[in-house]
Amino acid sequence: MKGDRLTQQIQFIIEIDKLKQIIRQSYLMDATRRENSAEHSWHLAMLAMLLAEHANEPVDLFRVLKMVVIHDIVEIDAGDVDYFDKTAAQSKPQREQMAADRLFGMLPTDQAQELRELWEEFETKQSAEARFATALDRLIPLLHNYHTQGQSWHERRITGDRVLLLCDDIAPGSVALSELARTLINDAMGRGYLAPPPDTGQTG
């Protein structure tokens, strides 16, 4: 019985290697290539360890770490959805639920349930831990874009007004990090890394 349990765990561990092939919009800080969701998840775990003190509420860092490590696994089936692509976002919840069924369902029942609950908590932002994890997940692409002079912003023709909306996703988890984000975004517009809002040219 224990052997079967270990076999299920190892099969899941092999399956999730595919997260290393899911390519995100963000470029590495040296702009040589886009990053993948596995290395992004590692980076988020580091952010959680280092920035927990900036959360609005005290957070259980152990829970945050588990949450960020598993938060993108559903992308193996559902793909990574561009935050600014509102069409793709419409079908995202359904695709991700199916992905969660299949992927977490590979595990022994107790572990399947634990990971599913962590992922649902992250998605629905029910807890201080989930709100803080979301803040980190929204902050890190700003750092990637800022340090590559807005490479993925330019490619997608994203304007500053849309990026500034990200601050509203960061603030519920960390007002301090949303202030950092706002400063970075305004500085990026000043430096031309990010296009100004569409009407600025006419009205200014």
Place this chain on the structure above:
Amino acid sequence: MKGDRLTQQIQFIIEIDKLKQIIRQSYLMDATRRENSAEHSWHLAMLAMLLAEHANEPVDLFRVLKMVVIHDIVEIDAGDVDYFDKTAAQSKPQREQMAADRLFGMLPTDQAQELRELWEEFETKQSAEARFATALDRLIPLLHNYHTQGQSWHERRITGDRVLLLCDDIAPGSVALSELARTLINDAMGRGYLAPPPDTGQTG
């Protein structure tokens, strides 16, 4: 003062993006490319979450998670050393100590100390957590090699007798996982994924 602290933390977060460029010997499970140390660190965090029940002693999983997430950061300066390259291994400790000085030294003092201690604990295998983390770190390349029909073993002309020694690194953390490793290695030799010991042909 708090601003300075956050600045240091963000500079470190940007610096460690380089771990995504440190290439390991192991190929992804689909053999399309070698993996990097950032995505490997994420994978280890998943192994820790799923396999903690197989540790010889009860482990503090929170501590294991933090340890595996940071365990390879020194490679940014010191590079990844092939487990089977005994020449490169000789200068590894000194290079890694210098790397730890520079990299962790970028952080606020308390965080620099916390990460340094975690990393030293991992390196010296002082605790049940470090021994279990080491077991996972030794197990995962076996899974990669097994599922790519021994691609990186063949490239380096590694023989089964040398790979079997890995079981001695896994057992102090998890006898159950060392048994799994031994089964995989023997099966890999049977399937030709891994060359037999050099003398087998003559004496058999």
